[in-house]
Amino acid sequence: MNEQVAQLATINSGAFSLREVGKIYDPTGARVVALDNCSVDIHANEFVALVGPSGCGKSTLMNIMAGFDDLTSGAMYLDDVPLSTVERPAKPGPDRVVVFQHGALFPWMTVLDNVTYGLIRQGRMKKKEAAEYAYQFLDKAGGLNKVAEYFPGQISSGMQRRVEFIRALINDPKILLLDEPFRAMDTVTQARMHRYLLQMYQVFPKTIMFVTHDIDEAILLSDTVVVMTTRPGKIKLSAKVDLPRPRTPDMITSKEFLVLKKELLTAVHEEAKKAFERGERELA
Ligand code: ADP
Numbered sequence: 001m002n003e004q005v006a007q008l009a010t011i012n013s014g015a016f017s018l019r020e021v022g023k024i025y026d027p028t029g030a031r032v033v034a035l036d037n038c039s040v041d042i043h044a045n046e047f048v049a050l051v052g053p054s055g056c057g058k059s060t061l062m063n064i065m066a067g068f069d070d071l072t073s074g075a076m077y078l079d080d081v082p083l084s085t086v087e088r089p090a091k092p093g094p095d096r097v098v099v100f101q102h103g104a105l106f107p108w109m110t111v112l113d114n115v116t117y118g119l120i121r122q123g124r125m126k127k128k129e130a131a132e133y134a135y136q137f138l139d140k141a142g143g144l145n146k147v148a149e150y151f152p153g154q155i156s157s158g159m160q161r162r163v164e165f166i167r168a169l170i171n172d173p174k175i176l177l178l179d180e181p182f183r184a185m186d187t188v189t190q191a192r193m194h195r196y197l198l199q200m201y202q203v204f205p206k207t208i209m210f211v212t213h214d215i216d217e218a219i220l221l222s223d224t225v226v227v228m229t230t231r232p233g234k235i236k237l238s239a240k241v242d243l244p245r246p247r248t249p250d251m252i253t254s255k256e257f258l259v260l261k262k263e264l265l266t267a268v269h270e271e272a273k274k275a276f277e278r279g280e281r282e283l284a
């Protein structure tokens with residue numbers, strides 16, 4: 001069974017491709033071009049971080065990838081199969097699971113029931129089988145089996161977030177979409193969560209898209225950092241992170257880290273400055 005746990009969560013990773021994706025919001029005739037011609041290729045098992053100034057379209061892109069929102073031009077593919085085009089809007093699906101900034105565990109269910117919910121609901125396993133599987137999965141996920149019978153309110157916020165990752169992973173998505181999952185946490189908890197996510201990525205290597213505004217976090221965790229321009233959001237640059245895995249927190253003082261950080265900060269600050277200047281013009 002342990003082998004099954006390891007296999008299930010490693011085989012099913014997808015290559016994700018956004019081709020010239022555009023998004024125009026126009027609910028009341030006030031046309032907002034949120035995304036313009038965005039192309040990103042994420043390889044199977046690759047960890048990509050998406051950074052950019054506030055309002056540049058990170059959430060819009062994430063919502064399109066998740067199938068919560070339609071694109072207005074371009075297309076998106078999962079393993080070379082069209083997932084969404086202008087004519088065929090995408091729907092959310094179990095192949096793309098999102099973990100949001102604010103927790104989304106069901107407070108009235110135990111950790112075990114939260115984690116097995118998707119497996120049972122999708123008819124993939126019966127309750128007993130799902131529970132046995134989840135216990136082994138939770139054990140492999142840093143000993144979380146010890147809190148399986150607790151309710152979310154009885155465990156710390158960091159532990160809750162771990163359970164959310166595992167709830168997402170156990171459903172074996174092709175891509176995991178993480179929308180600033182550590183934003184609301186204090187720095188000590190954030191550092192712990194970084195270590196945990198890095199460890200889980202070693203155990204269950206998945207395709208991951210991680211939205212953040214924190215450059216250190218983006219470099220420490222990912223294989224590639226994609227920087228977006230200010231609105232309309234375009235891809236400004238895509239930089240490979242040339243640090244070995246397993247990653248360790250002390251890498252943030254390495255020369256490779258600092259050189260890349262400078263390049264990325266310069267790019268993000270350029271865009272933030274443009275956004276600020278446009279804000280001033282619009283107010284004038
Ligand atoms: P980010 O996540 O990078 O902060 P968003 O994706 O939330 O940026 O927003 C990108 C742009 O699209 C912003 O200018 C925002 O005001 C606009 N926007 C987002 N959602 C809507 C909407 N539902 N209707 C109109 N404009 C929107």
